Amino acid sequence: KKNYRIAVLPGDGIGPEIMEEAVKVLSLVAEREGVTFDYKYGRIGGIAIDTDGTPLPAETIAISKEADAVMLGAVGGPKWDQNPGHLRPEAGLLGIRKELGLFANIRPATMHSSMVEASSLKPEVVSGVDLIVVRELTGGIYFGEKKRYDGPNGEVAEDQCIYHEAEVERIVRVAFDVARKRQKRLVSVDKANVLESSRLWRKVTERVAADYPDVELSHMLVDACAMQLVRAPKQFDVIVTENMFGDILSDQAAMLTGSIGMLASASLAEGSFGLYEPVHGSAPDIAGQGIANPLATILSAAMMLRLSFGMDKAADDVERAVWSVLEAGHRTGDIAADRSKAIGTKEMGRLVCEAL
């Protein structure tokens, strides 16, 4: 029997509840497919700050590095919001991305037909939206040198945005590969009329494009992209961009669908290793109530099956099970038109397992 090692990092807030359902689905998949999944649990974020005094304990890094893939719930909560930077839950997230070399963040924003009503956009504008944002995740202004010092006019703060040619090249290649398997249209987003790092980005992208003559490449400025995502999101197939722009645009794109509780993401390293997590946060306000939507985490597990384990059929099955449950009209509170009919986290997990 083939065995896969999965590091499971439930994190904070609703993280543990939604992860439980994803693990149930995964265990069912293992049974059906005749493989075994070996789960190792680790702490990250606020819970790790409380228990270990750091948002990313060495043990969590070790568990993750020994695994074939990582499933992450969510991190953060008001309890740790006033902590200094290195003792905040997000530091755990940024840390694990860097430690595991997770340079490629893949964020699909797909408008499933049964969910069109949930969007704040007109149905004719969003129905059929099916785009992927490929975001560079371990470079740029996130990881450049930071400075804080006293100047003649008070304090001064600096963040360095830095990109190396090789960093740009590897993320752009991932994006071209993704586009090649889809509609073959790639939009590279930058601010080349202002930023030097964007000019390098554009140059490298043009060079790599020569290896993908079958993919149509175009460039768009980040401000124009923010507009076009609102005006006509259907025009996009794959978007590739640097870390900071990707943070903003992928969240904007996610919200276009109106159902952020449904969106999965993958953060990939070189090779098949990846970390999978829902796009939504830890939702501390509803944590522990059993009402959180586990579907984004379940769909993240499906991405793991496909991208890290090569289990394409199993991934398709899980995704189909999710859609069929939605089509049957079942909804958790976050996506329910009528909240009084909303079902809970466990019930949603059970229905997906049943559909499977």
Add this chain to the structure above:
Amino acid sequence: KKNYRIAVLPGDGIGPEIMEEAVKVLSLVAEREGVTFDYKYGRIGGIAIDTDGTPLPAETIAISKEADAVMLGAVGGPKWDQNPGHLRPEAGLLGIRKELGLFANIRPATMHSSMVEASSLKPEVVSGVDLIVVRELTGGIYFGEKKRYDGPNGEVAEDQCIYHEAEVERIVRVAFDVARKRQKRLVSVDKANVLESSRLWRKVTERVAADYPDVELSHMLVDACAMQLVRAPKQFDVIVTENMFGDILSDQAAMLTGSIGMLASASLAEGSFGLYEPVHGSAPDIAGQGIANPLATILSAAMMLRLSFGMDKAADDVERAVWSVLEAGHRTGDIAADRSKAIGTKEMGRLVCEAL
């Protein structure tokens, strides 16, 4: 008679056409209000590159500095897109902002009731949207040091994002002042969980807030703001943010209204000096055809009357004239539901003058 000196920089593309209509409206205002406007024309952008070999000739800077306010059309076009950075039209725009100390960009995004249909968002989500983005315009990553050099893994590019306490303080004060005259709700947008410059931004904003106990201040992360602008734009009154985030969010906010051809902006220096320009670009594809929408430029002129000349009543009159023309059903092609009934640039200008 009171006299105001106005530097008029029509720029490229549709710039000259739309500026002509704004000047007509201004001249009518002068007559009615018993003041005189003294117009001095200057070149900026592509036209200046062609004529003077630089996107921002010294003469244009001089004309602008001698004036009480500047009206700008738009810059840019495909003709100059392949030029090196310092010979591109945008360099003229960035240059004039820095030369004139225009640190405060004020961008209203107002959903006028007669235009709700133009939005890609559902009517119930956008009707009543009335927000202003206050964007820092002469600092941050736009004007920080840029580097390009060869490293061990190919080329490296760097952009420095730098903010001084005094720079943050003056823009935040402008935003508090704007909020005070409106619904008194200010959202400061940053990325304080990642950027040092954002942490300084947040600290200074908190300090300044003590002087504005009547204004409700909250902080929002830039990715969350991009989501909230899509999900529920009505929640915002005034948003204040740094240069790069402001570029993205103000364009996103503008597009929510669906009628970017209607949106005006002001870029203010200390004191009453300001530069006024439409939010839309130079639209080279329709330049010279007489079909461009002059309303954003006319509304920019109204902002100038109010903010630089203290002519509040005249500003109100111009804005009311614009709304009455729209309510009467007149539309240029960009905002017309039925394009066959669209009117031209000059006709729209004439109707506004008539309504005035």
